[in-house]
Amino acid sequence: MLKELRDKKILLSLREVSELLGISYGKARVFTYEQNMQVRIGKRILIHRKKLEKWIDDQVK
Known part of the structure; x- marks a missing residue:
């Protein structure tokens, strides 16, 4: 259930x-800040999922 919710x-x-x-947690915070993935509410x-996925895809190519 948590995985399904997380995927959406x-x-x-x-x-x-x-x-x-x-x-x-600390490395995730620094990394997402440096890659401009953070959204403050x-x-x-919070981290923009599509930006994270795009960064991962770019690393694999």
Whole structure:
């Protein structure tokens, strides 16, 4: 159920990104900031899923 919901989300939390990529929360925060993937909603920092997927695709090519 969580996987299905996560697959449909446009924005991911930093915790979700760190789990998906297998990196620490701090590294996920720095990495997504440097790659301009972060969206702020109030105090929350969320990551734009399509930008993350595009970055991964670009690394594989």
